[in-house]
Amino acid sequence: MELIFEKSVAGRLGVALPDSDVPGSDFLPGNLLRTDPPPLPEVGEPELVRHFTNLSQRNFSVDTNFYPLGSCTMKYNPKVLEEVAALFSGCHPMTALLPGGHIFAQGSLELIYCLGRMLCEITGMDEVAAQPLAGAHGELTGIMIIHAFHKARGNRKHIVIVPDSSHGTNPASAAMMGYEIVTIPTAPYGDMDMNLFRKAMNGEVAAVMMTCPNTLGLFNPHVGEICAIAHEHGALAYYDGANLNAIMGKARPGDMGFDVIHLNLHKTFATPHGGGGPGSGPVGVKKELIPFLPVPRVVKIDDGAYALEQENPLSIGRISGFFGNFAVLARACAYIVLLGREGLVRVSEQAVLNANYLQEKLKKYYDLPYDISCMHECVFSAARQLKQGVHALDIAKFLIDKGFHPPTVYFPLIVKEAMMIEPTETESKANLDAFIAAMIEAAELAEKNPQALMQAPVTMPVKRLDEVKAAREINVCHLLAQGTGHKARD
Amino acid sequence: MSGADYCPNTPGEILEMLDSIGVGSIEELFEVIPPELRAGSLGLPKGMSEFETLRRMQGLAEKNSRKLIHFIGGGFYDHFIPSVVNHMAGRAEFYTAYTPYQAECSQGTLQALYEYQTAICALTGMEASNASLYDGGTALAEAALMALRITGRNRLIVDGAVNPFYRQILRTYLKNLQVELVETTPSADGAGREDIRLHVDDGTAAVILQNPNFFGCIDNLADLAERTHGAGALLVATVYPVSLGLVKSPYEMGVDIVSGDGQSLGNPLSFGGPSFGFIATRREYIRSLPGRIVGETVDVEGKRGFVLTLQAREQHIRRHKATSNICSNQSLCALRGLLFLCSIGKRGFAELATLNRDKAEYAKGVLGGVRGISVWNRTPTFNEFTLTLPQDARKVVEKLLSRGIAGGVPLGDWFRGMEQCLVVTVTEKRSREEIDALAENLEDALWS
Numbered sequence: 001m002e003l004i005f006e007k008s009v010a011g012r013l014g015v016a017l018p019d020s021d022v023p024g025s026d027f028l029p030g031n032l033l034r035t036d037p038p039p040l041p042e043v044g045e046p047e048l049v050r051h052f053t054n055l056s057q058r059n060f061s062v063d064t065n066f067y068p069l070g071s072c073t074m075k076y077n078p079k080v081l082e083e084v085a086a087l088f089s090g091c092h093p094m095t096a097l098l099p100g101g102h103i104f105a106q107g108s109l110e111l112i113y114c115l116g117r118m119l120c121e122i123t124g125m126d127e128v129a130a131q132p133l134a135g136a137h138g139e140l141t142g143i144m145i146i147h148a149f150h151k152a153r154g155n156r157k158h159i160v161i162v163p164d165s166s167h168g169t170n171p172a173s174a175a176m177m178g179y180e181i182v183t184i185p186t187a188p189y190g191d192m193d194m195n196l197f198r199k200a201m202n203g204e205v206a207a208v209m210m211t212c213p214n215t216l217g218l219f220n221p222h223v224g225e226i227c228a229i230a231h232e233h234g235a236l237a238y239y240d241g242a243n244l245n246a247i248m249g250k251a252r253p254g255d256m257g258f259d260v261i262h263l264n265l266h267k268t269f270a271t272p273h274g275g276g277g278p279g280s281g282p283v284g285v286k287k288e289l290i291p292f293l294p295v296p297r298v299v300k301i302d303d304g305a306y307a308l309e310q311e312n313p314l315s316i317g318r319i320s321g322f323f324g325n326f327a328v329l330a331r332a333c334a335y336i337v338l339l340g341r342e343g344l345v346r347v348s349e350q351a352v353l354n355a356n357y358l359q360e361k362l363k364k365y366y367d368l369p370y371d372i373s374c375m376h377e378c379v380f381s382a383a384r385q386l387k388q389g390v391h392a393l394d395i396a397k398f399l400i401d402k403g404f405h406p407p408t409v410y411f412p413l414i415v416k417e418a419m420m421i422e423p424t425e426t427e428s429k430a431n432l433d434a435f436i437a438a439m440i441e442a443a444e445l446a447e448k449n450p451q452a453l454m455q456a457p458v459t460m461p462v463k464r465l466d467e468v469k470a471a472r473e474i475n476v477c478h479l480l481a482q483g484t485g486h487k488a489r490d
Numbered sequence: 491m492s493g494a495d496y497c498p499n500t501p502g503e504i505l506e507m508l509d510s511i512g513v514g515s516i517e518e519l520f521e522v523i524p525p526e527l528r529a530g531s532l533g534l535p536k537g538m539s540e541f542e543t544l545r546r547m548q549g550l551a552e553k554n555s556r557k558l559i560h561f562i563g564g565g566f567y568d569h570f571i572p573s574v575v576n577h578m579a580g581r582a583e584f585y586t587a588y589t590p591y592q593a594e595c596s597q598g599t600l601q602a603l604y605e606y607q608t609a610i611c612a613l614t615g616m617e618a619s620n621a622s623l624y625d626g627g628t629a630l631a632e633a634a635l636m637a638l639r640i641t642g643r644n645r646l647i648v649d650g651a652v653n654p655f656y657r658q659i660l661r662t663y664l665k666n667l668q669v670e671l672v673e674t675t676p677s678a679d680g681a682g683r684e685d686i687r688l689h690v691d692d693g694t695a696a697v698i699l700q701n702p703n704f705f706g707c708i709d710n711l712a713d714l715a716e717r718t719h720g721a722g723a724l725l726v727a728t729v730y731p732v733s734l735g736l737v738k739s740p741y742e743m744g745v746d747i748v749s750g751d752g753q754s755l756g757n758p759l760s761f762g763g764p765s766f767g768f769i770a771t772r773r774e775y776i777r778s779l780p781g782r783i784v785g786e787t788v789d790v791e792g793k794r795g796f797v798l799t800l801q802a803r804e805q806h807i808r809r810h811k812a813t814s815n816i817c818s819n820q821s822l823c824a825l826r827g828l829l830f831l832c833s834i835g836k837r838g839f840a841e842l843a844t845l846n847r848d849k850a851e852y853a854k855g856v857l858g859g860v861r862g863i864s865v866w867n868r869t870p871t872f873n874e875f876t877l878t879l880p881q882d883a884r885k886v887v888e889k890l891l892s893r894g895i896a897g898g899v900p901l902g903d904w905f906r907g908m909e910q911c912l913v914v915t916v917t918e919k920r921s922r923e924e925i926d927a928l929a930e931n932l933e934d935a936l937w938s
Contacts, residue, residue: 014835022852037840056583059598063582093762107553172805172815274822278764317662322762340537470787
């Protein structure tokens with residue numbers, strides 16, 4: 001499809017701006033001025049609408065397709081949440097930071113405070129900070145809190161332990177704070193190898209980062225023991241909340257012994273994923289870690305009003321511009337209010353039921369490396385299909401032709417040809433059955449006609465794309481590729 | 491029934507599924523959780539209908555004051571958003587999709603992000619942009635980390651007139667990385683040139699500036715670029731994108747890495763988020779960029795298509811050796827930025843910048859004429875400028891708030907010795923009447 005830049009016609013006008021009601025000025029001297037305006041497209045509104053409507057139709061999305069992308073919790077996003085977010089769109093964040101300004105932002109501050117209390121109840125933590133802007137940002141914040149905690153005690157711990165099944169963001173976040181990473185392999189039973197973990201634990205370890213259920217979709221029954229061992233060595237236990245959708249009302253990370261957690265509101269609490277953000281990654285901590293939380297913090301003051309604590313000597317400092325992705329927080333808050341205590345439990349129950357149903361129906365056709373009851377997602381291997389030359393990627397592309405967004409493939413890294421399927425609770429049995437039928441068809445094709453899988457997809461606007469060419473002949477800016485609009489360096 | 495849960499399976503279907511799995515109840519599926527780890531019932535209220543939920547949230551929203559007239563900025567700006575931005579970004583095919591890992595069924599998001607990257611390059615003059623970061627402050631921190639990686643040095647010089655929140659974020663990010671951070675003294679003449687010249691040396695990774703700076707001063711950074719490059723260091727600048735409709739591009743000024751906050755491009759204020767951070771650079775540094783990048787390529791039949799590219803930099807491949815831990819970005823906000831720029835268009839964007847400058851110049855004249863007030867900046871300004879008041883600006887701002895005017899950002903909390911200073915922002919949304927009313931109320935607050 002043509003780019004919006006290629007639809008541009010010199011002199012065509014877009015949205016009109018109001019006339020000026022003040023005298024013109026020529027205050028900027030020439031050495032500060034551009035000679036030409038930025039080379040943005042010149043298109044009319046009808047053209048613009050058609051372009052982006054057509055573009056949108058080249059996407060699979062939760063609202064158009066089953067989207068069982070493992071680890072991402074692509075559940076339905078209730079429409080009313082969009083209306084809730086719009087209620088707060090005109091609030092300037094700086095208002096609350098002006099002297100006496102918190103009085104003018106009581107609604108927004110109360111929302112952040114109440115959401116924090118509800119998230120504490122769901123997770124068993126004592127306090128939540130809402131500022132992190134995504135899950136990985138929450139992880140980084142959590143690691144900073146752990147670092148500050150040890151530093152305040154004069155500890156010089158320099159190691160962070162992660163299982164080899166962890167999300168890539170775990171070691172990447174810890175490395176950003178200068179920690180050395182020690183990776184523990186997975187045992188044949190599907191969890192971090194306890195013997196190797198015990199051997200790796202020592203006084204140099206600052207934290208152990210766990211995902212529970214883990215990235216194989218399994219609940220680790222030793223998780224309480226792992227936290228206890230970490231504590232014995234003076235380390236903290238970190239909980240990656242990517243998979244909280246499986247256990248709401250069933251188990252709480254705080255009760256398991258975790259000291260610091262992050263949540264992904266865009267996963268568990270149904271806020272739209274936006275094509276890759278905005279997300280929101282609040283961090284929860286136990287009592288002794290509260291002083292280290294980032295500022296500014298929403299607090300309830302004596303007269304019952306909500307205010308901002310802008311400084312705290314032990315705080316890790318500021319980690320984002322203001323108070324977090326507020327419009328995402330507002331949606332998540334409304335979601336929890338909508339579902340309430342029973343609704344959230346049903347969510348986890350149905351998510352786990354759907355995943356187990358898929359796992360049971362497909363395990364005859366695909367290798368299941370860990371054949372035990374799963375939680376909210378299941379991980380198959382296409383190792384059997386690989387014998388016919390069919391990769392997990394080929395199966396993924398075939399599913400696209402069948403109208404399904406593929407599962408997450410090649411993650412977790414510890415499963416060969418991994419296919420990680422997370423149906424979520426918002427899919428009906430009928431949808432699951434249709435997906436199961438497509439997966440079975442793929443398995444059969446792998447035996448009979450593997451070529452058909454390797455050519456998929458054939459129904460999309462484009463066929464398989466040349467990723468090597470994209471990485472070698474880098475074209476990430478149309479103006480540069482065209483050699484227009486850019487002035488040579490002086 | 492207490493509240494919705496969006497779980498469609500009927501009791502009959504649930505029984506069928508349990509039967510297929512071979513268990514008697516859903517509870518059996520949770521037996522893997524040891525009893526000592528099982529939670530009691532959640533201490534939350536029971537669910538509500540959509541109608542009740544909306545009413546409850548409306549109640550909260552009404553506790554915010556909606557009538558304030560904004561002359562405040564400080565990183566977030568009250569700009570006009572064309573309807574077409576909301577409508578196009580409100581298409582569920584965009585907002586209920588996720589990171590475009592599967593390119594063939596994500597061409598909509600991928601092409602839009604490629605167009606976004608091109609639009610950011612158009613504004614900044616740069617040759618490569620990523621597909622967005624979280625916000626302006628974290629984007630500047632990522633730009634600093636990028637400069638450290640490129641140069642292999644460990645010293646940063648940060649101008650004292652960079653947004654204080656951004657400097658705080660930078661300090662937080664660098665806390666455990668053995669990096670020396672030198673901050674210059676803010677100056678009414680723009681960048682702290684004397685300090686920068688004094689400190690920049692062959693151990694310096696980057697000089698970090700804001701343009702226009704937090705006080706509103708616009709500066710031509712070309713001489714600083716020359717000095718910085720002479721020491722083998724990089725010039726990093728955080729910019730206010732709307733100003734780029736008028737002001738010379740960072741590329742032309744010699745900046746190596748440019749970042750900023752995209753809120754003012756079509757994203758509502760929303761009490762501080764979500765917005766998006768942008769980052770762009772010269773082509774030689776593209777492999778050091780953090781986050782997602784979309785590239786153009788062809789499919790097996792030679793047809794144009796778009797993919798996530800250069801993924802070998804990223805955490806899901808490189809784990810702890812990645813250029814950043816960033817995973818999701820602010821894709822939908824970046825799409826809003828693109829929609830904003832395309833709807834306003836080339837000429838409109840320049841007009842928008844001019845309108846902001848003209849309104850601010852008018853306000854500067856009127857407010858600077860109030861008894862006892864003087865303009866602090868000794869350089870040209872864009873749509874923000876700093877006033878020196880005859881008393882602590884914090885007290886004045888509090889008085890103005892009680893009259894329904896958010897009259898500016900007082901600097902006393904963040905800049906020692908600037909207790910009497912007030913940064914005033916005037917966007918295209920402020921009318922001449924509102925500006926005149928601010929002047930009257932300011933005079934009143936000061937003298938009666």
